[in-house]
Amino acid sequence: MTVKKKAIVISLAVSILLMLAKFVAFFITGSNAILTDAAESIVNVIAGSFAFYSIYLSTQPRDENHPYGHGKVEFFSAFVEGILILIAGVIIIFKSSYNLIYPHVVGKLLEGTLIIGVTGLVNMVVGLYLIKVGKKEHSVTLQADGAHLLTDTYTSAGIVVGLILIQVTNIIWLDSLISILVGFYIVYTGYKLTRGSVGGLMDESDFTLVEEVVEVLQNNRHNPWIDVHNLRTQQYGPEFHIDCHVTLPYYFDLNQVHREISQIDELINKSGVRKAELFIHADPCLPKCCHYCHMSKCPVRAEAFKKEIVWTPEIVIKNKKHFENELL
Known part of the structure; x- marks a missing residue:
């Protein structure tokens, strides 16, 4: 079993146990706040089940129908998890608003508080x-599931504080x-997860990866690499793809061009940057490049x-040679 599969199995098993514990706490107290936490745990279990399938699918090898692999399913998994969290949050708000107008008696809050407190600590450990x-x-699914469990931890902490206040003040x-x-808060968390997953599905560039790549190239640049531009990144699950244009001396033959491009690929993948598949387009230099050519x-x-x-x-992501950027 891979590390990712092991992690998501642990998450799913823990989510099921904690969901049962929270519903026990709700049945003995009748607390809406505890029901809120228990309802979110149902989402945890559903999301964890879907996350397990997406992890399984994302590890499948590339095939004719999926030349870039199956990694995009991880963004879809995070999107589904975000939507489920949003729905759970909205339902919780409506039900609690009703009970705010028509309150009901709650009891055995000490026992319920202890159960919710323990489940919150367990969620924090698993989430981290x-x-x-x-x-x-580099698994979007695991990070989303972990963030969801940390959210559950924060809500549990808030509920524990609230239950203690109820016991002290007796304000039902x-x-x-x-x-x-x-x-x-749950709705806000669901929105953030959904927003991030949509960005991944829409191939938003990973600016952190761009910064890492540019730093490596700048610190190890070779004289023939006159400039790098039109650099773009994409993520497919744990796999990263980088596209860029490199300006080389126009008199280089094909063997020299291939050697320089291969050195860039090797540099990126052996210098601490995340493993990536590179597609590099070679551009010929122009006389206007001379004043910054080494x-x-x-x-x-x-x-x-x-x-x-x-x-x-900011420079390398532009689709133009550097003399067109008017930097000098």
């Missing part, structure tokens, strides 16, 4: 574990008010070297 594994394995309507506040023995130089252009993410 999932996020750690997700970042290491605080139960529904706390539940409503927690519901809004080729000291260039046989066709039209102008003396003046100043190096430091590569930054």
